Amino acid sequence: MENSSIIKTENLIKRFPVGKTDFTALNGINLTMGTGEFAGLVGPSGSGKTTLLNIIGSLDTPSEGTAYVLGKSISLLTHAQSAKLRNHHIGFIFQTYxxxxxYTVYENVEFALLLQKMTGADRKKAVMDALEWVGLTDKIYSKPSMLSGGECQRVAIARSMVKRPEIVLADEPTANLDSKNSHHILQTMKVLNRELKTTFIFATHDEKVMKYLDRIISLDDGKVVKDEILTAEKY
Amino acid sequence: MIKFILKGILRDRSRSLLPVIVVAAGVFLTVFLSSYLSGVFSDMIDLSARFTTGHVKIMTRAYAENQEQMPNDLALFNVSALKSELISEYPDMEWVERIHFGGLLDVPDENGETRGQGPAAGTAIDLLSSGSSEPERMNVRKSLVKGSLPANRGEALISDDFAEKFDVSVGNEITLFGSTMNGSMMFKTFVVSGTLRFGNAFLDRGAVFIDILDAQEALDMNDASGEILGYFNDREYNDLKALSVKEKFNAKYSSITDEFSPEMLRLVDQNDMGQYLMMSENVGSIMIIIFVLAMSVVLWNTGLLGGLRRYSEYGIRLALGEEKKHIYGTTILEAVLIGIIGSLVGTALGLGGAWYLQTYGLNLGSVTQNMGMMIPTVLRAKISPALFYIGFFPGVIATVLGNALAGLAIYKRKTSRLFKELEV
Structure with a gap:
């Protein structure tokens, strides 16, 4: 694992207005993440996992403190700059795919590249590479409705990886999958993490996911209560 | 990206089919109703021009003031000379004389005693000259029920209703009683050459048609005529040309101090025809305004429903790094494509319907036969070049406007809630 920092938060606080008071979702988070990490944010519901993922993904901004992603302060980005950061450098994987x-499998994966105005030939190569990583080159003309849940999530992984992002944020990616598919998905992501040096950050409380993580950051009431780096291969 | 959007539109029927149907239906109605109303107004104007007003009409100033009373004592004199000058000065127009008169029609029995009488609304036109366009203009030939057009002096056409009421047959004699233009009593016997039914109570009530020369002779109107009507040779009323002709004529012939001096009136100066012409010309604009407003509201709602249905899609696109303005832009682009497709379909259907109605018409003869108003019995649409764009552009504009309003919701979307929203 390389140690160059690509995510850094300093005393990160996020509050949401609830009625006349504020709810503090993140309360002084200090974290540093390096290139190629396979890390998980774990904790009970309401602990701040998704909020932290939102800020790292430039979908939201901190109330106080700073969050740097790839050297850019999230608070200072315009909407257009946030969108560009997401489009070029951050991939998203959702619980519900x-x-x-x-659109077909191919077109779903291709979409992110259309926004980058890549040439047709480069786009095709990138899409086919991404589908090859997840083993779905034989399903390029299939619509999502014709795929299993596991296959859909593999398409979602290909979609997030096709632009070769530095960071992939995955919110409960195995929550809708059975055990076999979950392992398959996680193994795929782990291989990509290792080969492409992509940083994966999960928000999860799935034990199956935790077995694959190199680093587990436990959150509770918006604070980091435990930051555990696991070096041993567990799969 | 356009290819990508097109694929989405073509594959997602709820995104394309419903809006296209809505736009096409709106455009169809606009085109069809515009052509229909334009046709109806044009026919009314045309009918009025042919029967009563001409494209321009010359009367004496006094006759014009009292023309409902058919005051032939105030008729124009020296009409031959006046017509010659008109033909010379306005060679692209046709000039015809008309005399309207009232009276009593008497139907004698075989002994010459009165068998029946009824009021007559007489019209004298040029029925006998070779090449006269008056029978065709007044629709006399097509309105013949029995017999034929007069072929000789002393022959008359009478209303078929009158003929049936008094059992008058073709070849029978009838006597017309009235007064000459000098106020003397007039009676003249005519042979019925045919009977007429215009399908309009206004025209059929006691109608008698005789040749203009017979009328001049009977009414002591030698070289006189109640009216001289002018028609443009292309048969289309042109208000600017009519105004020019009117101003030129009145400047030369009319005198405010002489009530017997001839005065020319345009079609729009008579019988409220100005309002009809204005409505005819503005019907397209009125339809467009109604269409754009109504369709924008409908398409706004359609867009809102589509936006709700595509809520997840927009969320995914935001998460993938598409800017809000780009999503909004593609929504507008989709609206343009859907608007164009829907408007093309609607325009084609509207023109098809208008063509059918223009060619075959809608015969309302049985409905209008007892109406007092002079309206065409066959309703026809009128296809004009404006129909090719009158629905098309508003169709596209309404679609874009509706979607532009609905699409504003994209800007209210908070990206910070995307993960939560997309978990459903």
């Missing part, structure tokens, strides 16, 4: 139902 969130594929575009009217």
């Amino acid at each position: 969130n594929l575009l139902p009217v």
Whole structure:
């Protein structure tokens, strides 16, 4: 694992207005993450996992403190700069796959590259590479409705990886999958993490996911209560 | 990206089919109703021009003021000379004389005694000259029920209703009683050459048609005529040309101090025809305004429903790094494509319907036969070049406007809630 820092938070605080008071979702988070980490944010519901994922993914901004992603302060980014950061450098994997139902597997994966105005030939190569990583080159013309849950999540992984992002954020990616598919998905992501040096950050409380993680950051009431680095291979 | 959007539109029927149907239906109605209303107004104007107003009409100033009373004592004199000058000065127009008169029709029995009488609403036109366009203009030939057009002096056409009421047959004699233009009593016997039914109570009530020369002779109107009507040779009323002709004529012939001096009126100066013409010309604009407003509201709602249905899609696209303005832009682009497709379909259907109605018409003869108003019995649409864009552009504009309003919701979307929203 390389140690160059690509994510850094300093005294990160996030509050949400609830009625006349504020709810503090993150309360002074200090974290540093390096390139190629395979880390998980774990903790009970309401502990701040998704909020932290939102800020790292430039979907939200801190109330106080700073969050740097790839050297950029999230608080200082305009909407357009946030969108560009997501489009070029951050991949997202959702619990419910969130594929575009009217488009084929190929087109779903291709979509992120269309926004980058890549040439047709480069786009095709990148899409086919991504589908090869997840083993779905034989399903390029299939619509999401024709795929199993595991296959849909593999398409979602290909979609997040096709642009070769530095960071992939995955929110409960195995929650809708059975054990066999969960392991398959996690193994795929682990291989990509190792080969492409992509940093994966999970928000999860799935024990199956935790077995694959190199680092487990436990959150509770918006604070980091435990930051455990696991070096041994567990799979 | 356009290819990508097109694929989405074509594959997602709820995104394309419903809006296209809505737009096409709106455009169809706009095109069809515009052509229909334009046709109806044009026909009414045309009918009025042919029967009563001409494209321009010349009367004496006094006759014009009292024309409902058919005051032939105030008729124009020296009409031959006046017509010659008109033909010379306005060669692209046709000039015809008309005399309207009232009276009594008497139907004698075989002994010459009165068998029946009824009021007559007489019209004298040029029925006998070779090449006269008056029978065709007044629709006399097509309105013949029995017999034929007069072929000789002393022949008349009478209303078929009158003929049936008094059992008058073709070849029978009838006597017309009235007064000459000098106020003397007039009676003249005519042979019935045919009977007429225009399908309009206004025209059929006691109608008698005789040749203009017979009328001049009977009414002591030698070289006189109640009216001279002018028609543009292309048969289309042109208000600017009519105004020019009117101003030129009145400047030369009309005198405010002489009530017997001839005065020319345009079609729009008579019988409220100005309002009809204005409505005819503005019907397209009225339809467009109604269409754009109504369709924008409908498509706004359609867009809102589509936006709700595509809530997840927009969320995914935001998460994948698409900017809100880009999503909004593609929504507008989709609206343009759907608007164009829907408007093309609607315009084609509207023109098809208009063509059918223009070619075959809608015969309302049985409905209008007892109406007092002079309206066409066959309703026809009128296809004009404007129909090719009158629905098309508003169709596209309404679609874009509706979707632009609905799409504003994209800007209210908070990216910070995307993970939660997309977990459902």
